[in-house]
Amino acid sequence: MAVTAGTGQTLLQETAEALGSSEAALRLILSIFIGYPLALFQRWYLFGKEAHLTYLFHIITGLLLSYFNFGYQMCHFLLCVVLQFLILRLMGRTITAVFTSFSFQMIYLLAGYYYTATDEYDIKWTMPHCVLTLKMIGLVFDYYDGGKAQDQLTNEQQQFTLPSVPSFLQVAGFSYFYGGLLVGPQFSLKRYQKVAEGTMTDVKGQRPNSLMPAAKRLSLGFIYLSVYAIISPYLPDSYLLTDQFLAQPFWYRCVYITIWGKIMLYKYLTCWLVTEGVCILTGMGYNGMDASGRPQWDACANVKVWLFETTPLFTGTIASFNINTNAWVARNVFKRLRFLGNKIISQAAALLFLAVWHGLHSGYLICFSLEFLIVVLEKQIIELVHKSPLLTQLTSTPALNLPLYIAQQSIHWLCMGYALVPFCLFTWDKWLRVFTSVCFIGHVLFFSLLLLLPYLHKVLVPRKERKVE
Template sequence: VHFYCKSVLNEIQNSFVYSCIASCHVPNLFLSVFLVGYPFALVYRWFFFHQSATVVHLFHTFSGLALATFNFGSRVCHSFLCIVIQFLLLRLMGRTVTCVLSSFIFQMIYLLMGYYYTATEEYDIKWTMPHCVLALKLIGLALDYYDGGKEQVSLSADQKKSALNSTPSLLEVFGFSYFYGGFLVGPQFTLQNYQHLVSREMSDVPGQPPNSVVPAMKRFGLGLITLSVFAIGGPHYSDSYYLTDEFEAHPFWYKCVYMLVWVKINLYKYISCWLITEGVCILSGLGYNGKNEKGEHQWDACANVRLWLFETTPLFTGTINSFNINTNAWVARQVFKRLRFLGNKLLSQMFTLLFLAVWHGLHSGYLICFSLEFIIVNVERQAETLVRDSPLLTSIAQSHLYPFVYVVQQLIHWLFMGYPLVPFCLFTYDKWLKVYSSIYFSGHIFFFIAFLVLPYLRKVFVPRKRGSEKKED
């Protein structure tokens, strides 16, 4: 794989694709996705699709190990060690709470220690990048194995789809962990989905390679478009510009506009990776998601972004629901819903976002980002409830004035979507504090005022219920 990528790289150095890749400062990562992921998927379809499960597991294991070695060299030992230890925990502890807790503690501590020893003040592509994806996979594996020992009636619909009824083999766990379509940047998928792939069930033609070339190329094409947008706009709207004296000297309105455009362009960095790797998953068959209500075959099982929703939604929750979908679904299923015993949704949401912040890394910027997300989402929900319960505001939202309202809402939406992502991208408190000071902590002030004002607006715009109506309710 190493020599293959190097030879192809020499041939396309002057191409547009390479200029996009080079501008992202992560050539090995993008080369792995572009030049290796798709060929591996084609090799699987042509030569290994009808082979035994053992052969398929070996192919996925060694192809994934080749990708990991090409990108991270000898540091591939970290993922290898964690996979072996996770397998031993399953075998030695069985379907127990002890196994789940031990898996969670070990995998998270190993990941956090990796963050600690490799931390810098810049966004670097290190072995910890795919390892954070792997950590969720292995923790989820322990939870799904634990669920497999419960009575079916006690499982939720999501748990029934992912619960493991049998103990996986070591080779199966390796193939699942190193699968080339999800090892580097995701998406998250369950071992049960991987088992369906190996048993040739993930296809619109059961037992045969799926007719997924066209759907895969569509996602690949979208990935190229978003990568191009980032490659062209990224150098003009970089994270580092926030820390310059030039940015500091600009007026407040300019800084707000810069932040609005910056967040739109820089999120394409993640979206392009997810779209391109989704194409790999679709090509292999892992992206197959059965038929929809119209009887049409769906290929969105590994979709990590809903691009149309991402571009058009005026809501913060809409953007969150359209972005990093599989990771969000994993956290919702394995963390948020399992905190039901707390008896408080807000508390469960708070701990879930705290987990996400720690999972991303040890920098203070992650904590600030997800704490702001918690505040913004809950203020937005209060505002939505106010509009829904107010006849006047509902009529305005449904009138010919809505296009104007939509434009204003989008401007507010993307301005304050960029606001919490500033610390996420700048990491350390001295950097994000400097930027927030230069824009007068406008996001904090805006949502703090909104939080205080919304209850009073509710009294003004929502008519009070009469006594008889209250009794009926």
């Protein structure tokens, strides 16, 4: 029963208003932080016990967290888990099972997007459901691969294959594990089983020495949360659509989009860092030993903080951001399209999948189309710099390192913010208004480079280098 304040509002509603947040957002952040006491309970009372106790603990706590956030809409999640288990049991290791699971889970998710769609970013049941969709599709792929001969599998696939059909407790526990329930990260059922069995640890038979690694990620999460909470009120998405924004000078609008895009991503970093700490506490984050024999705890890392903050490359930001989801798409979409024989087509298909998986708004498609274009262009520019003696010399000059880095970072984050505009504003009328306000600067830059790069290649790359190609 909700605690009601004197004004008729619940305590959560009043707290959310005081913090300048929505009640749904406050419920989400509380649910993420609750993972720490749950993980400590699991460490002290369930480690070394029978695995089914851990599965039951995850199912019960996951159901409670689902109800706390989404009420009876949690039934959508439960229905898809039960049906996924039935698909595995009744269809077995068949391509039919893979096709059925992929189609059902994606159609259910997209139907959820369609029936709950608004023009704003809402925290609703489809948010954890998109995480579940990847889990369920990955699960059927791993089970299907388990029926193949070892020589038919890549080394990567061998790490995830399931030798036997999982029980309902395993599938449900895997789906409802509090460390990955609401915002990820993605992990395999095989890894999850090892956590429940107590074998995902740096010291065999003992609890993982993961308290300090978990505390470090939690601390980083607090830092990003603080920065976002302090700065984001001064950089609201809604300001981009105001007449006041349009009245600002062109340079101001570009700088605003650049800084806004960077800060906007901090809310994702906050959630991922906090949940990563929860996963580390349970042992889920254990990733073997490094060359020096020290344990690594980055198996559930969804962001590489140092790379994210320092890379001047768009591809560097992609490599540092939403890592587990990108790895899932690379493994289960991009690499499974190898039979097409064309990396560009496979990459485009993977980005199209990501766009659709995020939602039905046009903004997602525009965002990932821009990402694809920027990645292609960046690779061509890097190749040109490496093959051109003049550009290689300029970029290797120590005196130019800092100015070039600043210029590259500025362009990098302007392009990033530009691509994030449709991602955050969703509908075509909104993102088109913002693009128009900055004279489509991103599109002008990207398509100009697309046309100019072949000519620059002819001018700046020696004929001998071109012949080698």
